[in-house]
Amino acid sequence: MNCGTPSPDQLRPALGLSSFNWNQSMDSLSPIFPLPASGEISSFMGNPLNSMHVNRLMQFPADPGFAERAARYSCFSSANYGAFSGVSEAAGKPSRVSSGHCLKAKESRMQLEMGDGEFGSGKEDSSVTDPASVLGESSAKKRKAAAKRKLKVTVENDLIAKKSRSAESTEIEKDSGMPKEEQNVDEKKQGKDDGTKASEPFKDYIHVRARRGQATDSHSLAERVRREKISQRMKLLQDLVPGCNKITGKALMLDEIINYVQALQRQVEFLSMKLATVNPGLEFNLENLFAKESLLNQENASFSSSLYPMENLSASINFGHQSNEESPIPFTLANGIDTHCSIGQLDSILHQAALMQSSLDMFGSSASQVENLWDDELNTVLQSSFGQNQEIGAPSQSFHGQLSIPHMKIEL
Amino acid sequence: MSKVKCLQIIFLITMQAADLSFHRIFLKTMFMGLKLGVSSRKMSYQERKRVIKLSANIAMAVAGNGMNWSRALIIRHAKHEKNKVLLRSLLGRKRYESITEPGFAPLNFTWQKMIMKRRFRRTNSILRRGAHASNGATARVIARSMAKKRTRTLKSLVPGGESLDDLSLLGETIDYVISLQTQVHLMRLLTEVLSVSNLSPNTKGGIS
Numbered sequence: 213m214n215c216g217t218p219s220p221d222q223l224r225p226a227l228g229l230s231s232f233n234w235n236q237s238m239d240s241l242s243p244i245f246p247l248p249a250s251g252e253i254s255s256f257m258g259n260p261l262n263s264m265h266v267n268r269l270m271q272f273p274a275d276p277g278f279a280e281r282a283a284r285y286s287c288f289s290s291a292n293y294g295a296f297s298g299v300s301e302a303a304g305k306p307s308r309v310s311s312g313h314c315l316k317a318k319e320s321r322m323q324l325e326m327g328d329g330e331f332g333s334g335k336e337d338s339s340v341t342d343p344a345s346v347l348g349e350s351s352a353k354k355r356k357a358a359a360k361r362k363l364k365v366t367v368e369n370d371l372i373a374k375k376s377r378s379a380e381s382t383e384i385e386k387d388s389g390m391p392k393e394e395q396n397v398d399e400k401k402q403g404k405d406d407g408t409k410a411s412e413p414f415k416d417y418i419h420v421r422a423r424r425g426q427a428t429d430s431h432s433l434a435e436r437v438r439r440e441k442i443s444q445r446m447k448l449l450q451d452l453v454p455g456c457n458k459i460t461g462k463a464l465m466l467d468e469i470i471n472y473v474q475a476l477q478r479q480v481e482f483l484s485m486k487l488a489t490v491n492p493g494l495e496f497n498l499e500n501l502f503a504k505e506s507l508l509n510q511e512n513a514s515f516s517s518s519l520y521p522m523e524n525l526s527a528s529i530n531f532g533h534q535s536n537e538e539s540p541i542p543f544t545l546a547n548g549i550d551t552h553c554s555i556g557q558l559d560s561i562l563h564q565a566a567l568m569q570s571s572l573d574m575f576g577s578s579a580s581q582v583e584n585l586w587d588d589e590l591n592t593v594l595q596s597s598f599g600q601n602q603e604i605g606a607p608s609q610s611f612h613g614q615l616s617i618p619h620m621k622i623e624l
Numbered sequence: 625m626s627k628v629k630c631l632q633i634i635f636l637i638t639m640q641a642a643d644l645s646f647h648r649i650f651l652k653t654m655f656m657g658l659k660l661g662v663s664s665r666k667m668s669y670q671e672r673k674r675v676i677k678l679s680a681n682i683a684m685a686v687a688g689n690g691m692n693w694s695r696a697l698i699i700r701h702a703k704h705e706k707n708k709v710l711l712r713s714l715l716g717r718k719r720y721e722s723i724t725e726p727g728f729a730p731l732n733f734t735w736q737k738m739i740m741k742r743r744f745r746r747t748n749s750i751l752r753r754g755a756h757a758s759n760g761a762t763a764r765v766i767a768r769s770m771a772k773k774r775t776r777t778l779k780s781l782v783p784g785g786e787s788l789d790d791l792s793l794l795g796e797t798i799d800y801v802i803s804l805q806t807q808v809h810l811m812r813l814l815t816e817v818l819s820v821s822n823l824s825p826n827t828k829g830g831i832s
Contacts, residue, residue, distance in 0.1 A: 438791065445794035445813040452801050463767060466774035473781045476804040483811040484680055490819045541779060 646687045646803070650810055653683035653714060661710050669770075678707055680811055682714055688803045693796050696784025698723050738786070 420437060422428040446465055450456045453472045459465050657679030662672055678701060687695040698715070701707050702724050712720045778793065779785040784798050785793050 439630060441791055445791070445798065448798050449794065449801070452798060463770040463774055466771060469779060469801075470774060470777050473778075473797070473801060473804065476783075476801070479808045480680060480811065481677065482724060482802070483808065483815060484677040485673055486815050487676050487811065487818070488669055490815055616728060
């Protein structure tokens with residue numbers, strides 16, 4: 213997924229919502245946005261992804277703006293199919309395949325979600341501060357381009373927003389632009405009656421022009437702005453909910469959205485039921501948990517900064533051990549004790565656990581077992597990622613064989 | 625085993641490169657919740673399912689931080705007595721207190737206001753329909769009421785949506801839908817992983 217960086221002035225107006233975060237995200241994005249394009253990874257996961265990209269592209273309607281957006285977010289949409297597969301088979305894609313490999317899709321999805329989080333949490337959604345480009349453009353193509361820019365930006369934005377909370381600082385400076393916009397728009401509205409479709413060059417406030425043959429009073433203009441915003445968001449939702457490409461109209465679209473949300477909630481219920489049955493004792497394998505988390509954490513530089521000393525760790529973790537499981541790792545998190553565990557602490561704890569885990573691995577019989585377990589689980593997770601759910605037990609043996617990376621590609 | 629290790633590392637690198645901080649936060653919170661909430665003593669299936677669902681929802685809410693629905697979801701769960709202990713330990717005391725304190729503006733919606741609004745709306749639309757009974761207007765009014773009805777159900781679905789206006793409601797649903805999708809995906813992965821480690825004979829203390 214290669215999201216280019218539109219210039220801030222395009223960006224600003226293109227974002228019909230609280231646009232403050234996105235500029236700064238754009239600036240800081242380019243060095244940071246990690247495209248998993250390294251050789252091994254692409255060979256490992258790239259081929260299925262590329263083919264999926266192509267497949268997705270074929271599907272989308274032949275609208276140029278839409279196709280471009282589809283190209284960028286093919287993973288994104290394919291992942292939707294996967295998630296939704298349990299509910300409707302009409303997705304038409306091999307659900308496993310799509311739900312799987314798109315870790316990038318999850319990323320983009322999550323990023324989209326987080327970017328939406330940014331604009332959703334901004335409560336200064338004055339109805340007037342709509343981007344001129346969206347309003348001034350009457351053609352659907354331009355609107356799609358604007359929405360695409362917005363999507364692109366949200367994707368990039370989320371990456372930054374979650375990584376570093378420096379979003380807040382730039383929010384403030386963009387926020388100062390907002391009250392100005394309102395006033396300027398009001399002035400502008402009174403000043404026009406001929407109403408052209410072109411939008412003025414926007415500096416730091418949004419000009420709203422009345423369209424030709426339409427009312428020029430501020431109320432209808434504000435309403436138009438609001439309607440445009442709502443339609444933008446409905447378009448985003450249309451991308452999210454699978455199978456809604458052909459549905460026009462707010463009520464029907466809302467219907468689909470409601471059904472989809474209910475379906476997702478039902479799926480969560482069902483999966484929690486499944487989890488409850490799968491794991492009767494629910495003695496969570498600490499090695500399992502911590503191994504995965506630890507390896508995740510070890511790669512991540514940001515967590516290494518929050519290392520606590522070992523004494524602190526043992527002190528904070530050495531609670532009573534209610535479930536008498538024999539784990540080679542000498543610490544557990546007790547049940548029902550008020551541990552004041554924030555996520556940050558949890559991170560550091562898990563990191564420490566990782567270190568201890570890895571040091572324990574070097575000696576002790578658990579090493580080979582952990583490795584086997586890890587292999588099995590990795591295998592499973594990979595398989596689920598790559599859309600193969602048949603006979604999980606059987607391939608695990610083949611996994612232990614001599615499986616090379618390109619070989620693996622073929623198998624999966 | 626070196627090739628397998630290669631694959632593991634590649635898998636992890638892709639996970640890292642994709643920066644799935646949402647996933648990471650979700651998984652951590654979920655594991656934490658499961659660890660704290662489920663003990664071997666509790667044999668009841670219903671209770672276990674409840675704890676798992678609670679963990680999953682709280683994990684999603686924690687991972688989707690900064691959104692209106694996130695806070696509303698946590699508050700909704702915090703109302704039940706049974707969940708309070710688990711919530712407090714999952715979130716940390718400070719966060720729990722700050723979230724559950726009343727007085728946040730959109731959530732401080734009064735039911736009185738809503739009832740009045742509804743009554744006003746209904747009488748208005750009835751009057752309008754009776755007074756100007758032309759075809760076009762009726763169709764539009766009906767369409768509007770359809771949309772309004774659906775908006776109302778959407779508000780009931782999305783946590784914290786009752787006090788939002790149309791525009792921000794849509795924004796919230798976008799976010800909520802995405803995180804629901806991620807939650808479903810992660811939970812599915814989790815069930816698969818756990819069921820596999822059930823099958824495999826080599827699990828040391830995996831499922832005991």
